[in-house]
Amino acid sequence: MNPIIRVEHLRKVYRVGKEKVVALNDVSLSILPGEVCCIVGASGSGKSTLLNQLAGLEKPTRGRVLIGRHEISAMTENELAAFRQAHLGFIFQSYNLLPNLTAAENVALPLMFKGVPRKQRQKMAVEQLKLMGLAKRAGHKPTEMSGGQQQRVGIARAFVTRPKVIFADEPTGNLDTKTTRQVLRSMLEMAKEHGITFVMVTHEKDLAGIADRVITIQDGNVLSDVVVGDAEKAANRAALFDSLEEQSPAEPVAAVPAGAEPEGTAANKTEKKRGV
């Protein structure tokens, strides 16, 4: 199978004053279509820089990044915008929802950029929110929602366009353990269901265990690039998600009623403060 993402001898050097900081030294890697890939590494290892390069948010100092047949490292801003609109989705650590739009409007935003008519995109957005168990929150503003709920709106926004690749930068970084697991599980299920390539950056090794491929970055280099075996994957996933099954057996994520989520609101806020 041809890889969907190919990175060749990628190097990124930042200038901080007169000093040069090498964020990525010489990175080459491949990710296959439909794979769930985790990029792990300590803080400052260069993993976030790598993700930004993959998504075309920054230009590399040297080397190239290809998604499909497109060399995104050579695209102009406008081409990138069009490419992202057509093929990519994003999930942020700090949710990044537009505060003046409702949940449904936020989810519909990328559809709007694509030119989907208002009624249709609103329907698609509500549908997606329903899948994320947030049907009742469609008309709420982000400030009226807990962190976990906001992140699920963010996830719905990334998935609603059914992109080829979704990039997630520490998507659970601001969430408490339980919400982290719920959110992680829903992302995993959706990616698998629609065959979307999912690339996630995290610093928590136990979360990375659920991925098909784990790429470890250290000091700007690939330390290891491991395809996780099926048995190990199943064990890792069970370890994370089984506790959720006990509480709500059927459809753990989707079935969580919006109102019945006190754990998110209180816990998340303290969690968030630490995160920021």
Next chain:
Amino acid sequence: MKISDLLKLSTDNLRRRKGRTLLTLIGVVIGTCLIVVMISLGIAIGKQNEEMLRSYGDLTKIQIYNYSYGGTTENSPPKLDDAMLETLKAIPHVIAATPQYRPQNLGGQIYAGKNDRYQAYMDVMGMDPASLQAMGVTMLSGQYLTGEEVLGKNKIPVIVGENYAYSFEDTRKSYNSGKRYVYQGMVDAQGNPVPPFVDINKDKLTLRMSNYDETNPKTREYELVVMGVMKSDYNVGYYTDSGIVMSIANVKKLEEAYQKLTGSKNNGGGVIISGSGGVMREQDNGYQEVYLKVDDVDNVADVENAVKDLGYTEIGSMTQVREQLQAEVRKQQMTLGGLAAVSLLVAALNIANTMTMAIYERTKEIGVMKVLGCPLGKIRGMFLVESGAIGFIGGIVGVVISYIVSFVLNNLQTIIAFLGIQQNMDSMNNMGGMVDPMMATSQSSIIPPWLVLLAIAFATLVGLLSGVVPANRAVKISALEAIRHE
């Protein structure tokens, strides 16, 4: 992304920050309002100026004055007689030249009706019949004078002004009865217009001169035959309204007869003392005022120079006055416009400032939109629509307020009177209901439709332009840095 979506995003953003949007709008409103009001004042000044010039008369006429009060000297202008008239007519571009000859030493009354019941003071004017048409005289009925009419002895052909008939008074009525005079526009108790006593086209007009000598009374009579009625036009001259015009030769004939009758004699360049004892001329220096008609406004200056070369120093034409007045008006308009432009510039800075602030506030949003694949042009468009909308709405509101201001300015006196300021009420009553025609017609502020459109378009343009720099800045924001922005 659809235009409607873009518009909705922009208007949502404006609505989100009502306070600031409102303040920015007020800036534009004041700017637009000032511009419109200032320009409207300028237009009104220009229009008043035009009306004033028009009331002065034709722009292609030149007036030569030849009053030699202090006697004649070496440097005095040459005698302005019939021979000189021919010289003047020969100047290139001059199409007509005529004096408006109103001799001082000529007196008499004009009578009409049975037993000479109706009477008017004689105030005849002599003109060159050939020049009438060129001078702008148009006939309401009848025909122009030709100077060659053959009517018989003691019959003088004349043309009269449109409202000449109102000059007659009824000698049978006392001065206090209010019935002695009929003036133009007078109505009776039923509101019907009152006709003048005399029907100028039917009634016989008799000119009678007298020597005012009780011991040896002598009179001389002529019949005035009305050949036509002139259309009233003050731009041509008041005589077209209430004057009586005959050929210069006939005026001179009357003058001679009058001198013979009264004994005051013109002994060829000697002393002439007018019959009424008014003006004294030491020496006959010809006509006192001569009018020239020039074929085109552009040639007026050339003709003026030619007349000066003949030795005449006192020349009046509208061109000089017009140029001075127009320069003055232009200066005033520029000053007014400059004031207004400054205020709109301030408004523009205000918009730019608001939009820049909006970008700082929305940096993160812009970043998110970029990452989600919003085309750069749409981000620019969003900011331009916002700033343009501020300009457009501010422009419309500004124009509406301008109309109110303009209305107040134009009706200031009425409004003050309405508010019941007693002093002003009294002074207005003292005017006895007389309405000054200048005050009634002249407006101090005029807002034509083109100004409305121009103001709104200009305000929108100012909004758009002041949004350009911030919008480009928004486009340049790095998506990555923007999402990290807190």
